[in-house]
Amino acid sequence: xxxxxxxxxxxxxxxxxxxxxxxxxxxxxxxxxxxxxxxxxxxxxxxxxxxxxxxxxxxxxxxxxxxxxxxxxxxxxxxxxxxxxxxxxxxxxxxxxxxxxxxxxxxxxxxxxxxxxxxxxxxxxxxxxxxxxxxxxxxxxxxxxxxxxxxxx
Amino acid sequence: xxxxxxxxxxxxxxxxxxxxxxxxxxxxxxxxxxxxxxxxxxxxxxxxxxxxxxxxxxxxxxxxxxxxxxxxxxxxxxxxxxxxxxxxxxxxxxxxxxxxxxxxxxxxxxxxxxxxxxxxxxxxxxxxxxxxxxxxxxxxxxxxxxxxxxxxxxxxxxxxxxxxxxxxxxxxxxxxxxxxxxxxxxxxxxxxxxxxxxxxxxxxxxxxxxxxxxxxxxxxxxxxxxxxxxxxxxxxxxxxxxxxxxxxxxxxxxxxxxxxxxxxxxxxxxxxxxxxxxxxxxxxxxxxxxxxxxxxxxxxxxxxxxxxxxxxxxxxxxxxxxxxxxxxxxxxxxxxxxxxxxxxxxxxxxxxxxxxxxxxxxxxxxxxxxxxxxxxxxxxxxxxxxxxxxxxxxxxxxxxxxxxxxxxxxxxxxxxxxxxxxxxxxxxxxxxxxxxxxxxxxxxxxxxxx
Numbered sequence: 001x002x003x004x005x006x007x008x009x010x011x012x013x014x015x016x017x018x019x020x021x022x023x024x025x026x027x028x029x030x031x032x033x034x035x036x037x038x039x040x041x042x043x044x045x046x047x048x049x050x051x052x053x054x055x056x057x058x059x060x061x062x063x064x065x066x067x068x069x070x071x072x073x074x075x076x077x078x079x080x081x082x083x084x085x086x087x088x089x090x091x092x093x094x095x096x097x098x099x100x101x102x103x104x105x106x107x108x109x110x111x112x113x114x115x116x117x118x119x120x121x122x123x124x125x126x127x128x129x130x131x132x133x134x135x136x137x138x139x140x141x142x143x144x145x146x147x148x149x150x151x152x153x
Numbered sequence: 154x155x156x157x158x159x160x161x162x163x164x165x166x167x168x169x170x171x172x173x174x175x176x177x178x179x180x181x182x183x184x185x186x187x188x189x190x191x192x193x194x195x196x197x198x199x200x201x202x203x204x205x206x207x208x209x210x211x212x213x214x215x216x217x218x219x220x221x222x223x224x225x226x227x228x229x230x231x232x233x234x235x236x237x238x239x240x241x242x243x244x245x246x247x248x249x250x251x252x253x254x255x256x257x258x259x260x261x262x263x264x265x266x267x268x269x270x271x272x273x274x275x276x277x278x279x280x281x282x283x284x285x286x287x288x289x290x291x292x293x294x295x296x297x298x299x300x301x302x303x304x305x306x307x308x309x310x311x312x313x314x315x316x317x318x319x320x321x322x323x324x325x326x327x328x329x330x331x332x333x334x335x336x337x338x339x340x341x342x343x344x345x346x347x348x349x350x351x352x353x354x355x356x357x358x359x360x361x362x363x364x365x366x367x368x369x370x371x372x373x374x375x376x377x378x379x380x381x382x383x384x385x386x387x388x389x390x391x392x393x394x395x396x397x398x399x400x401x402x403x404x405x406x407x408x409x410x411x412x413x414x415x416x417x418x419x420x421x422x423x424x425x426x427x428x429x430x431x432x433x434x435x436x437x438x439x440x441x442x443x444x445x446x447x448x449x450x451x452x453x454x455x456x457x458x459x460x461x462x463x464x465x466x467x468x469x470x471x472x473x474x475x476x477x478x479x480x481x482x483x484x485x486x487x488x489x490x491x492x493x494x495x496x497x498x499x500x501x502x503x504x505x506x507x508x509x510x511x512x513x514x515x516x517x518x519x520x521x522x523x524x525x526x527x528x529x530x531x532x533x534x535x536x537x538x539x540x541x542x543x544x545x546x547x548x549x550x551x552x553x554x555x556x557x558x559x560x561x562x563x564x565x566x567x568x569x570x571x572x573x574x575x576x577x578x579x580x581x582x583x584x585x586x587x588x589x590x591x592x593x594x595x596x597x598x599x600x601x602x603x
Contacts, residue, residue: 037322039332066426071327073426089428090328093459094446095307096300099428110429111304112447113522126449128457 045070048137048147056144059084064100073097074134074146079118080105086134086146087120093127107131176361177377178384183368185378187261189391190254191360195353196392197247200399201285204240205342212292214338216331219294220422227419238407241417242399244286245409248438251282259476259496262483263366269477271363274356276474281349286436288341291334299423301435302337303329304443311460330425369488413511414440431522432512440510441503442466447510448576473499490555491595497547498558501540505566508532526573533570537563557594561587 049069051059059065064077066089075089077100087107089097096111106123107116115123120131133149161167178188211230213222226233255275258264264272291302306323310316325332367373378384409416414437435443445466449458456464472479482489514531515523540563547553561583568579 038318039321039325042326066428068426073328075428094304096303096429096433097425097427110431110433111300112443122451126447126451126458128451128459 042071048135048145051076051144051146056142059144063102066097066099069134069146075100075107076134076136076144076146077118084136084138084144085118086136087116088132088134090131091127092122092129092131093125098131173381174379176364176380178365178380179367179374179377181367181371181374183261183371187254187257188365188384189388190250190257192388193391193395194247194250194254196395197243197250197399198349198353200239200243200396201247202346204236204243205346207236208240209342214292214335216294219292219331219334220419223293224419234407235403237417238403239399241409242402242406244289245415245437246395246399246402248282248286251279252438255279256496256500258366260493261366262369262480262489262492264477265366265369265480265483265486266477268359268363268366271356271359272477273474274352274359277352278349278356281345281352283438285341285345285349286438288337288345290436291329291337292341293417293419294331294334294423295419296421296423296427296430297433299329299425300429300433302333303429304446305435305439306333308442308446308459308463311457311463328425369483369486412437434510437507441506444506444510448506450575450577453577469499490553491557491591493553494555495558497543498562501536501543501559501562501566504539505532505536505562508535529570529573529576531570533566536566537570540566555594557587557590561590 051065051067055065055067059076059078064075066073066075068074073089074086075098076084076086079085080102087098091098091109091111091114093109093112093114096109098107098109098114098116101108105118107118107120108114109116109125109127112126114125114127116127116131117123120133122128122130134146135149137145137147139145157166178185208226211222211226211233213219223237227237228234258272258275287302287305291298306320306329309319309323312319321327323333323336324330325336408418413432413434434440442462445462446459449462451458453461476492477484480489480492483492509528509532512523512528513535515525515528540559544556544559547556564586565576565579565583568574568582569576572579574582
């Protein structure tokens with residue numbers, strides 16, 4: 001009978017449909033989970049950011065300060081010429097927070113001994129890229145603002 | 154009616170009891186000691202579950218509560234310090250036991266057919282154990298934990314294609330924050346334990362079905378030791394000794410031995426805006442990766458240094474997981490002395506990097522930076538000395554005759570530590586010297602015992 005002869009292709013066609021159904025089901029479970037796992041990105045500050053009074057006092061006291069700038073950590077410090085500078089504080093090697101070493105006028109990462117000059121260029125150690133620079137401006141009223149270098153130029 | 158009879162009639166327990174009654178451990182010329190190490194690892198895992206459950210009664214995950222609740226637990230709660238100390242010590246001892254178990258299994262070539270999947274599930278358990286260590290480290294939310302997690306999670310960005318996505322998923326944001334702690338807490342107390350119980354179950358089931366492996370070439374002994382009660386009682390005795398050791402360590406050294414990577418003083422609370430402090434180190438079993446990250450230059454073979462370092466780590470671990478398929482001789486139940494030697498060389502490789510990560514001999518215990526050349530020299534003396542000793546024992550006691558991998562690793566250490574070459578240049582030269590030696594030796598028929 002023709003039904004029996006066609007039984008096999010029909011079965012494999014149904015298997016194929018079932019396979020697609022199973023894949024679709026898996027995708028409909030996995031996709032929302034993957035989207036759920038990734039957190040929403042934090043809103044980056046649109047323009048320059050002003051240091052608070054507390055941050056200014058700390059900068060005057062310790063000559064360097066690490067602060068948040070959107071999703072960045074930024075190190076603001078006073079170089080030997082008393083100019084303010086700012087760099088991304090996240091080491092380009094493995095993401096530790098760097099620090100300013102005034103005695104050696106270098107930016108140093110304690111995790112894997114990476115060293116950068118005050119412009120963020122790699123001097124020694126394993127970091128593969130320079131630290132991103134931020135523009136710092138001191139207003140006439142003493143307020144200090146920082147902004148990404150690109151936005152300033 | 155006995156309780157057993159009641160259950161037996163309903164669930165047919167008799168075949169299971171019969172199976173356990175006839176279960177035997179093969180007794181031959183080989184030492185039985187290595188058969189106990191899986192059990193001790195399981196014992197320490199049991200301690201982790203029990204002490205972990207107790208810690209959960211007081212621990213509160215949160216920016217204002219994680220650090221504070223651990224401080225309250227260790228300073229105010231009766232015996233809180235003991236529970237935490239047991240949990241930490243047992244975690245380290247579990248990793249020690251697991252590593253010994255894994256190395257002894259590798260040396261006995263117990264991974265050869267038909268036990269390949271037992272080896273692979275064991276490898277998965279190693280990664281789960283490392284995941285437990287890594288995720289648990291962050292939970293007290295102190296300074297040390299914060300940077301160890303910053304470095305550890307940052308390394309996933311090296312994964313091609315999905316690195317950034319993975320980093321964000323792991324951290325719950327672009328940076329390590331309290332969101333990371335919540336994710337790690339979930340992993341540490343729910344996801345990893347469930348996975349571990351499942352994989353341990355599979356691992357044990359495979360061992361029950363296949364029995365203990367014999368060394369390569371050993372004849373199946375006519376009689377073995379009965380598992381119940383003879384072997385099991387020995388197991389329990391060893392667990393008791395482990396518990397005593399754990400209790401002594403937990404009571405007398407409640408914050409660890411004070412060695413970097415083996416300490417759990419609470420220290421300062423994590424401050425995401427504080428710089429990393431000098432001498433920061435991950436836990437001891439990650440030190441070799443930490444040191445490797447330091448040894449790689451900013452760029453290597455067209456990759457960024459950290460990416461190249463982590464690729465090397467992945468390849469090495471991948472080879473280790475695939476050992477049952479790499480070791481062709483063991484597949485045919487023949488001795489594979491080159492693989493045994495590669496295992497010994499792996500231990501030398503790990504030991505040197507770990508010692509170096511501890512800055513041994515750098516002359517800067519307090520303040521200041523250790524001198525990398527002095528560290529390399531001191532560590533190479535120690536490692537070469539220990540390697541010479543271990544090689545003599547292997548040659549005299551176990552009749553080993555193949556040392557190409559160990560010799561190449563020793564050559565790298567000598568060139569780096571004593572001749573002052575960079576670690577990678579020394580490694581390149583050692584690799585070039587190794588290739589012809591391995592080609593020659595793998596052609597020759599192995600005459601030595603594995």
